Amino acid sequence: MSNWARQSLARLDLGEPVALVTILATEGSAPRDAGTKMVVWAGGQAGTIGGGNLEHQVADQARRMLLSPVHFALQDYPLGPLLAQCCGGRVRLLIERLDNTAVDWLTDAARRLDADQPFEVRTRFNSGALAKTVAPVTASSRVGAAITLAGQPATARGARPTLGDVLVEPQDLPRPPVLLFGAGHVGQAVARALEPLPFRLSWYDTRPETAGISGVTVGTVAQLAAATLGAGRDGYILIMTHDHSLDYALTLAALAGGAFGYLGLIGSDTKRARFLSRLRKDGFDDASVARMTCPIGLPHLKNKAPEVIAVSVVADLLMRLEAARRERTRDMQLASL
Secondary structure (H helix, E strand, O other), rough: EEEEEEHHHHHHOOOEEEEEEEEEEEEEEEOOOOOEEEEOOOOOOOOOOHHHHHHHHHHHHHHEEEHHOOOOOEEEEEEOOOOOOOOEEEEEEEEEEEHHHHHHHHHHHHHHHHHOOOOOEEEEEEEEEEEEEEEOOOOHHOOOOOOOOEEEEEOOOOOOOOOOOEEEEEEEEOOEEEEEEEEOOOHHHHHHHHHHOOEEEEEOOOHHHHHHHHOOOOOOOHHHHHHHHHHOOOOEEOOOOHHHHHHHHHHHHHHHHHHEEEEEEOHHHHHHHHHHHHHHOOOOOOEEEEEOEOOOOOEEEEEEEEHHHHHHHHHHHHHHHHHHHHHHHHHHHOOOO
């Protein structure tokens, strides 16, 4: 998952000014959600606000800002009438030019993003410039909160900021952990597929030769079994090692520990039946063994190429993540009634 603050710092370290583009609010159909950020510099960009004519126009505007004395612009884009984009919605953007005066707050934001720590970026609209600070967020009620301007939810058509108004952008959707066991061909393909996505990967194998693979932690069977306990209730466990007996030991440990959101075991229906039989003999009831998913991935994708399996597995995780976030939002809304 991209770290917009670290990407901004990397360009500033090279002596290049950068522009930070933020979607503050959307209305109707829009290519990306509020809070999406894109970093733009003279020779390139990192991230995307949805592509198409919108992104082209905004990137061009951002680069022109880099050559001007203007520090920021609040820009409204009706996607249909102005940009001829079929989605036909509306977005409000903040485009701001960053220089070395931004290093302190960007460094704080980058550190918190790396550590999955919820925080807020607070922007005060001063005369001709922006004052930026980063503040931690500790209240669980802030998770999933909307961007606000002058204490009210930001909208695509609402009042524009006046002198002294404060914009608050929550950065509070942490990446859930994925514990991946196995660094074979499929494991490597899954790790590559996960890299740009909103997950935090921990990757394990028992074979000494896998130590040369970037990101892999090599340990004993006992150490890997203990690692399954670190998923937490929102975490995802993927077991796809080179050894069925190791797969079983890890599955056993994960089910015994119980703290995970998803437990996926690579294998066929036959492997699943054999594991279920062994687990029941080892004392697990039907409710416990039902928490194991095997085979993994999307059921209609039958291709067994590692890259296809990876796409199937990661797509399934993304669907589960989206469902969990919808459920969390619904629960928060019900709790506020």
